[in-house]
Amino acid sequence: MRKRGITLRWFTLTSALLVGFYILLTAAQLFLFEGFYEKQKINSLKNNFSNFTQQYVEEQWDEGRVYNESAQFVKNNQTQVAFIKPNGDIIYKSPFRIDLQTEQGSMERIPLFSFYNQIEVIKAKIKKGDYITVRGDYILEGYEKGFDPYHIQKNETQFFTSYIDESDVPLLHPISGTVMNIEFPDDQTATIREGILVDAVDHWFPLSESSLATLRQGERVEAEWMDTWSGLRNVILIEPVMKGGQLDTLIFALSSLQEVGELFNALKLFYAYIGIGGMVLIVLLSLLFSKIVTQPIIEMNRVALRMAKLDFTAVSHIERNDELGSLAASLNSLSYNLQRSLNELKLANEQLVADMERKLQIEQLQKEFIANASHELKTPLSIVKGFAEGLQDHVAEHKRARYVEVILDETNRMETLVHDMLELAKLESRSIRLNYSSFPLRELVANIVDKLMNHLQDKQLSIVVHGLEDACVHADRTRVEQVLMNVLVNAIRHADTGSMLAITLGVEETHSQPEQDRSIRIAIENKGDRIPHDQLEWIWDRFYRGDQSRNRKFGGTGLGLAIAKHILELHQSSYDVKNTEQGVAFYFTLKQSSNFFPSSL
Template sequence: MKSKINLIKKFNKKNITITKKLFIINAIVFAIFIGSTLIIQSLFFEKLYIYKKKTDLIDIINKLKVEYNKADEDTQKELIEECEIKNNIEIIVLQNSNTVKILKFLPSFSNNRANMGRARELTDFIKIWLEDDKNLINLNKKNKNIIVYSNPRDKSSPQNIINISSNDEKDEIFFALTSLQPVNEAVSVIERLYLYFCIGAVFFIILLSFIYSNMIAKPLVKINKVATKLANLDFSEKCEVKSNDEIGNVAASLNFLSENLDNALTSLKEANAKLEEDIEKERKLEKMRRDFVAAVSHELKTPISLIDGYAVGLKDNIFENEDKDYYLDIIIDEAEKMGNLVSDMLDLSYLESGSFKLTREEFNIIPLIKITLKKYENLIKEKNVSLEVNLYSEVKVFADWNRLEQVLTNFITNAIRHVNENGKIYVRTLYEDDFITIEIENTGSHINEEEIDKIWDQFYKIDKSRNRKIGGTGIGLSIVKNILLHHNYPFGVLNTKIGVKFYFKVPKI
């Protein structure tokens, strides 16, 4: 086992880079290609060259015969001369009478010793060939084309190929000679060229390997970097590889995986946060329940005690006759307060339930404000408080009349309850963008900033002593909050320079 581990470690130390791998692969492929080319060249180049010369010579003569058979004698001679010059061959045409019809010893070639030599060789070959009658018989048997080789008189000259073909239409025989050039020297030059080519190819392969490595390694490095971050749950970076290949597909898959994991972890974090929030809400709700029970108990304890005490006193005739009506009024008043508290609690419970629905209609809220203020005119006068009203003539709203009356009643009674002696209460309407703000402001003491957001909670009273003469039930502002939330009306409370201002905003119609 240890030896395997050591072997793996040893192998890891000798990791081959992509550049080296590409260089080795390219070098091997190139070596195989060059080696195969050299082997094929050495084995088949000369044979291919001879085969090509033979087929070309046959094709040339066959095409010549087609035009030759259509031409007159003068034109025939021109065609043969043109074909000789164009293809560097020698042509002699014989009639079956064995007399030379056209023999190329032309004055124009008298200075070209090579052509004259080849013409003589072709003439000598024809003489020898005609001596054997079997040659004519064989010519008719072998598809009208015979290829033979002839060695020149000058041993330093190249070997010749002679094509013998019959022209049955004119009862003639065509002899065409072309020279075979030595290929050994050409092969040697090509091999030397290959050597230079191989040296240049080494540098080219190195450059190509470097380019390939950059094309392949750089994207892989980027992918590895992103994968490492992904392993550490860091999804901030994406693979910027846009190639339309396997590497690009891997990068796209990694990005897809990263995005899905990020979304999954984000969802998990959100779920955990939501769970923590729900737990916290549950704790707060439990606290609210305890506070609610304590508050209700406190609110009901006093009136119940008063009713119980005074009722027992009346039953036992403890009080004088002239005081009985006074204590009976107290019992009735406390019972009424208990009824109001229970009514408010039921109303708040209904508002907070999912079954509550507003009865909306379009109306002018200004008369509603005036009607509500009219109800508390006497109470305002009793407190020696001045009222300043600044309202628009018409403010159309689409709302629940009865519920908005509750809101206005609560804000106005709250202002009356907390306004200072000889103070002022202001009721105003103001235009603000797409809303109309309705404000009820009273002079007097400010609300502590620490408590200003808590006044909307159930049974929360700024007066910690819970003085029954000053405070209400402690549920009114909770009811107001729920009514305005159901209407989707912005609302709030502010400490102003002169006192405290409650407000809510209705959208313009």
């Protein structure tokens, strides 16, 4: 009920204000606007006309400035002006004219009043400096006293007034000369008002005695006059110019009041149409104001309902400097804090789950490691124990030396296994730092082959190295040697007797990296039994052996490839193993040195 009361109250208040404002505005327009606008226009004209007259008297304008200032006054005030003697003789009339310097050196001012319907064409065709010929008649009295043009010619271009035909041109008096100045009206109506000014001057002159008496006292004559020809209402202002206490010149101004009536009639029609729109606007604005009051409450209610369902992502977008705005900000703050707490709780739960899974994984790895280590140590320990007991019991005294040799071999095997286990633990913990340097790869391969020569001879194996002669890599030399040693030893153990091992050095082909960022690819391939396809992904795991019975046929600890894998991962190198047609090939990459770029053979 409260929400409806606020809405109804706002609707009633808005409707009353808008209806009252509309009635007041309409009444003012209907009863006051016409008189106000007309009075305002006349007062503005009086002020501007007084300033115009004062400047003329004080600055003593010459003829050229009179015409220029008159043209500007006409354009700014839409008012026609003329300078007249008290007896009605014209001194200066239409300011829109062509100033023509004749061949005799005299200056003729050609009025453009008669060419009112060709002003735009003349403006486009005639410019200062043009040589033209004007034909017309000299009028001896009245406002049009002076040269009245009927025809203007520039080269082949001709302009005629509507008063003559082309056949009358030879009968007119010609004046030829150069255009020194030209003043055009802003629009065609200015020249039409010039015709009304002619009628007004003819009507008012000679002046009545009362008008002359007022002017001789230095006072302005103001009157409203209706043109009998057009029926337009006009205001006439006559400013006297005194010299030596005597009336010397009259400045006659004429301004139409017709625009006021036309504007008022248009406004009547306008407000008749706007009345319908005003009522529609009242309804719309009333609804708008009602929304302004009730919408924030609806918005906050929506947010609260979502918060009740534990959805704290909803945000109120109300921004106001009042109680509703403060309530919306508090609601947003509450929602944000609850959402943050909920997110922190979720992250804590996720971290707890991850920690538990990690702990279980570590426990499982530890169990597997212990089981594998126990299995690997069980056999050599059993052998050592058996032969030691034989020595203790003086069994086969003639084989005593053999027993001691076996015990030493198994002890060395266990020592190697423990060393590899400790090495692998260090690598898995990432506690080893690599000592990078640039070194030739082929030289390192040759050194390792020399160290393994006995192993190769035992199985009658040969090694051939293909590819880059001058390959240079940037890596930890000691660790890379360990990788090559482990992979080569593994390849030797599983190679067929009397076969050949191939080591290939080449540039890793990548199109997404520049040449200086490429890697050297090392491939080691033997000839022998291939690895079952489903076991290829386990080959790099610790204690993995190709034979599932984990027999001791091939020797080794089962940690060599796992150690190689972790060293390569520390170098951010890629590695892989694939079965070939004749055996197995191991691949891995090393970053080539930025100071040396190899070229293939």
